[in-house]
Amino acid sequence: SQTIHQWPATLVQPVGSPLSLECTVEGTSNPNLYWYRQAAGRGLQLLFYSVGIGQISSEVPQNLSASRPQDRQFILSSKKLLLSDSGFYLCAWSLGQGYNEQFFGPGTRLTVL
Amino acid sequence: AQKVTQAQTEISVVEKEDVTLDCVYETRDTTYYLFWYKQPPSGELVFLIRRNSFDEQNEISGRYSWNFQKSTSSFNFTITASQVVDSAVYFCALSETLNNNAGNMLTFGGGTRLMVKP
Secondary structure, three states: OOEEEEEOOEEEEOOOOOEEEEEEEEOOOOOEEEEEEEOOOOOEEEEEEEEEOOEEEEOOOOOEEEEEEEOOEEEEEEOOOOHHHOEEEEEEEEOOOOOOOOEEOOOEEEEEO | OOEEEOOOOEEEEEOOOOEEEOOEEEOOOOOOEEEEEEEOOOOOOEEEEEEEOOOOOOEEEOOEEEEEEHHHOEEEEEEOOOOHHHOEEEEEEEEEEOOOOOOEEEEEOOOEEEEEEO
16 A cells, blocks of 8 residues: 655754655655645645656745655755745645645644744 | 636635535536535545536535536535534635646635534
């Protein structure tokens, strides 16, 4: 069966510090991968998606970036965090074709102080 | 552009009551999928159901049921005999094809917070 991992689970970072969140998927090959952000009390905003190694598409311009160095690894990064980057970050995967459901990881709660 | 509206931001019921969560969507696609997810306090989104645009049959899974009405662009979710464990935020979502046609992107509604009191 497929599983998706995210770490860290929680993170408190000062403004201006770098960020690296990691997501890995097990039990499937060539998945589509997604990064979402959920601000407190609000819905989900798609940040990035990837349909293959090294292929990243950005949905929202911001100071975040994403990379996919391996088939089942998806990394969310920032060189300098802003206060507005605080939120709950969710990674998800789906099969590569069709209108397939996305399966979500446990999330990382980021607080920027 | 696609849009999903969940007009009920918060619902509070007493245990054993039935509750319906509304979802209305907008899309120009003729083929699309609709989804419901549950987000318990732990934060992880749990997939509940997928429904394609060609299948308007209602679906029942235990205490959960879904009513898809293409004519009104609605995909409502009913929980029968609600329980405290049903307390969560529920999201409705609509899929569209990514630009390269190799996958799907979900457009989420704003979510409905359901509180079931004992």
